[in-house]
Amino acid sequence: MPLRLARAEAADIPQLVDLYFNTFKSPIVLRVKPNVPPVREWYKKSLENDIEKPYTRLYKVVEGQAESAQVSDEIIAFAKWSSPHTEPQSGKPAQWPEDGDVALFKEAVGKATEKKKNIMGEKEHWYLGVLATLPKHQRRGAGSLLMTEFCKEVDEAGQWSYVEASPHGRPTYQRFGFETRDTFSVMIDAEPYTDCCMVREPQINSQEKQ
Ligand SMILES: CC(C)(COP(=O)(O)OP(=O)(O)OC[C@H]1O[C@@H](n2cnc3c(N)ncnc32)[C@H](O)[C@@H]1OP(=O)(O)O)[C@@H](O)C(=O)NCCC(=O)NCCS
DSSP: OOOOEEEEOOOGGHHHHHHHHHHOHHHHHHHOOOOOOOHHHHHHHHHHHTTTTTTEEEEEESSSSSGGTTTSOOEEEEEEOOOOOOOOOOOOOOOOOOOOOOHHHHHHHHHHHHHHHHHHHHEEEEEEEEEEEGGGGGGHHHHHHHHHHHHHHHHTOOOOOEEEEEETTHHHHTTTOOOEEEEEEETTTTEEEEEEEEEEEOOOOOOHHO
């Protein structure tokens, strides 16, 4: 069955929540976002909020031809990214998934934010927030379809991009031109868990090269 890429819609969010919790099983995600109803609800609300933002894009990969596509089709992968923007000051405190390990979540977000600031400074950049393919559908090209669309949008704008990569995600990002610039770690059950801070430089497009 061929794979098809499309923009995700609000009606897709329940499936995206399932996909997220069925895919992300790293030690840090299991600790900070355990798969329990209140955390699932927290994640659902965060996606509902994201899909309304003009600078955030959510894409899905489904199986099948465009003509036969239904909202009920199985979504096998999705991604979320943001184009450069200034984060609006809502005045509201950040919402954390209280049923997870909030202290660890804050520590990881704090380290990630500091590294990103050091690496990117004031450079305008795209931020790749989520890339996920259901385990049983991995290695079929769904992640690459999403990355190809991401790179197309970034390259049309001729801008930088940034991602915090899990060990599982790093080879895919490398294949699409991201380079590791730094890492950060948190301790989980006395074991270090490390993410990579990866940057993709603006690409010179083929027309400019000629
Ligand atoms: C990272 C992730 C999104 C990749 O998704 P994917 O759909 O498996 O990606 P692709 O199928 O496009 O590529 C994966 C591999 O399969 C290979 N592949 C792609 N199409 C293929 C096909 N038809 N047949 C065989 N192999 C194929 C790719 O070349 C790639 O190989 P490589 O790892 O040696 O470079 C997925 O592994 C995932 O969701 N992991 C868990 C969540 C996670 O860690 N996400 C990243 C967060 S930072």
